[in-house]
Amino acid sequence: MFRIALARSRVISRSSITAGPNPVGATAATKNISATLCFNRFNSQKAGDFWTAPVLTYEQVKPRTEQPTPSAYLIDVREPDEVILEKFGFEKPKADQEIVFYCRSGKRSASASDIAQKNGFTNVFNYEGSWLDWTSREQGKSS
Template identity: 35%
Template sequence: MIQRTIAGTFKARIFYHTFQITPSRKIYSQTLFPSQQTKNLTQRMILPRLYTTPAGNFDKMIVNFEQVKKATTKNDILIVDVREPDEIKEHGKIPNSINIPLGSVSSVLGTMSEKEFEQTYKRPKPTEDSEIIFYCMIGKRSGMAQQNALNLGYKNVKNYLGSWTDWASKGQ
């Protein structure tokens, strides 16, 4: 795990939290060192935040326009659009991509059978080592989908940060 810091502003009471995440992903929180209530005091605190992705792998988990363009010609790479179907109708989609709305990503990748996946999407269901690229409109929802896939055990999932906005701006 990597420790990162997040700065937060808290008013009136100053306190510190410790968080422990177990291998079963349960989170235990404990409040430590409560201080006396202080009027109109704004205190800046730095809290550690843990991520499960090693820093060295972060660049490998993001793709750019050129990488996605190459991936559109490869059938062994699954490109997943996590926008809603109405958004795709309005704006368009990246060639050779399939649509799995963000709210369905976990159930489709987690519990849908291989046969049902292939019937629905006309592509084989990805294995845990298959390369999957997620995209949306600007890259936020695709990042959430990427995290969902990682939580399901998929190891080679990537996020197209520029997403549809970047793709469309390049005239594709």
């Protein structure tokens, strides 16, 4: 079986790279240079400019998807903005559109609401009871 996995990519901040004890002899300048190099490596440079992994073409990847094996993975590391239409069936909402977040119990949706507001979305709501509340209320209704 060929496994397809989704991975969330994250922007690497300088603070996360430089946090922790200094290596022996490291200076602030050295740490900042390594943070800059690390950031530059994970931006939108053309594959192959910095990476050393072998590069595959469509013709090489396609057969791997048609004859899966348990020892191989195809991992999707696209950004959420790049797959939102495919995954959810709609475009990314505009900053002023109404957005209601829900999850299983309301905890993750509260976090998502907070993150959306911090990222400029202005018409954001959290369905506090979320999926558990919804299903318990819907069970009593007849079709």
